[in-house]
Amino acid sequence: MKTVAVVGAGVIGLSWARLFVEHGLTVRITDPRADLAEVVPDGVQIASTVAEAVRDADFVQENGPENLEFKKTLFAELVREAPQHALLLSSSSAIPSTAFTEGIDGSRVLIGHPFNPPHVIPLVEVVPGQQTSEESVTRAVEFYRSLGRTPVVERKEIPGFVGNRLQAALSREAAYLVEQGVVTPADLDAVVTNSLGLRWATVGPFLGAHLGGGPGGYRHLATHIGKSMRGLELGTPSQDPERLIEAVEDAYGSSTYSALAETRDRKQLAVLTALEEN
Ligand SMILES: NC(=O)c1ccc[n+]([C@@H]2O[C@H](COP(=O)([O-])OP(=O)(O)OC[C@H]3O[C@@H](n4cnc5c(N)ncnc54)[C@H](O)[C@@H]3O)[C@@H](O)[C@H]2O)c1
Numbered sequence: 182m183k184t185v186a187v188v189g190a191g192v193i194g195l196s197w198a199r200l201f202v203e204h205g206l207t208v209r210i211t212d213p214r215a216d217l218a219e220v221v222p223d224g225v226q227i228a229s230t231v232a233e234a235v236r237d238a239d240f241v242q243e244n245g246p247e248n249l250e251f252k253k254t255l256f257a258e259l260v261r262e263a264p265q266h267a268l269l270l271s272s273s274s275a276i277p278s279t280a281f282t283e284g285i286d287g288s289r290v291l292i293g294h295p296f297n298p299p300h301v302i303p304l305v306e307v308v309p310g311q312q313t314s315e316e317s318v319t320r321a322v323e324f325y326r327s328l329g330r331t332p333v334v335e336r337k338e339i340p341g342f343v344g345n346r347l348q349a350a351l352s353r354e355a356a357y358l359v360e361q362g363v364v365t366p367a368d369l370d371a372v373v374t375n376s377l378g379l380r381w382a383t384v385g386p387f388l389g390a391h392l393g394g395g396p397g398g399y400r401h402l403a404t405h406i407g408k409s410m411r412g413l414e415l416g417t418p419s420q421d422p423e424r425l426i427e428a429v430e431d432a433y434g435s436s437t438y439s440a441l442a443e444t445r446d447r448k449q450l451a452v453l454t455a456l457e458e459n
C-alpha cells in the first residue's frame with residue numbers, strides 16, 4: 182500500500198486527504214492548526230511534524246500557504262526529510278516549482294495543481310520545473326490517474342499555469358461587471374452556470390467556438406463574429422476589493438461553508454456522472 186504525506190490541512194489539503202484515503206492509501210497529515218484532530222477525514226493519521234509525516238512517504242502533496250519563501254523553506258526540508266524515491270508535489274496555484282527549488286535537488290519536485298475540491302474536480306495540472314526528471318513527470322501522471330484524476334502535463338512554466346490564467350481573465354471581468362453595477366455576484370454566477378459553465382463542461386472554448394461558427398466552423402466564427410469580439414474593451418477592477426467582498430458576502434454569506442460545499446459536491450458529481458454516461 183502506498184503512503185502519501187499531506188503537508189498543509191487547509192481547504193485543499195483536507196480535500197486531497199479525503200481523496201487519498203478513499204483510494205486506500207496510507208495518509209499522514211501535518212499542519213500547525215490547533216483544531217487539526219477535529220477536521221481531518223476518518224482514516225487519516227496525524228503527524229506532529231513535517232519530518233514525521235514524510236518519513237516513509239512515497240508521495241508528498243504540499244498544500245501550505247501560497248508564499249514563495251514558505252515553499253522554498255518547506256521544499257528544502259522535504260528534500261532532506263522525505264525518502265529519496267518520494268515524489269514531492271506542490272498544489273501551488275501560481276508559483277512554478279523552479280522558483281522554489283533553487284539550490285536544492287529539484288529532480289523529484291513538480292507542480293500537481295488541483296482545482297478545488299480535488300476530491301471532486303478531476304483536473305490536475307502537472308507542471309515540471311527545470312530540474313524535474315522525466316521519470317518524476319511520468320510517476321506524477323500515473324499517481325493522479327490512479328486516483329481517478331485527469332492530469333494534464335504543461336511543458337512550459339508560466340505563473341498561474343493554464344487553468345488559473347483562464348480563470349483570472351474571467352474573474353477580472355466578473356469583478357469589473359459587479360463593481361460597475363452591471364450585475365450582482367449571484368446574477369453573474371447565474372450567467373456563467375447557465376451558459377459558459379454548462380458549455381465548457383462538455384466542449385471547451387475552442388470546440389465551442391468551432392461549433393459556434395456552424396458549418397463554417399472556427400474560421401467562419403473568427404471572421405464573422407471575431408472582429409466585434411476582439412474589439413471589446415474589457416474592464417479593470419479596482420485595486421480595493423472591499424466592496425466586491427461585501428457584495429459576495431451579501432450574496433452567499435447566509436449559508437454555511439459546509440452547506441454550500443455539500444451542494445457543490447453533489448451537483449458536480451452528478452455532472453461528472455452524466456458526462457461519463459454520455
Ligand atoms: N483554495 C483553493 O481553491 C486552491 C486550489 C488549488 C490550489 N490551491 C493552493 O493550495 C495551497 C493551499 O491553499 P489552501 O487554499 O488550502 O490554503 P489554506 O489557507 O486553506 O491552508 C493552508 C494551510 O497551511 C497550513 N500551514 C501553514 N504553515 C504550515 C507548515 N509549516 N506546515 C504545514 N502546514 C502549514 C495552515 O495552517 C493552513 O491550514 C496554496 O498553495 C494554494 O495556492 C488552493
Ligand SMILES: O=C(O)[C@@H](O)[C@@H](O)[C@H](O)[C@@H](O)CO
Binds near residue numbers: 275297298345
Ligand atoms: O479555482 C481553483 O480551485 C484553483 O484555480 C485555485 O488554484 C485558485 O487558487 C482559486 O481558488 C482562486 O483563483
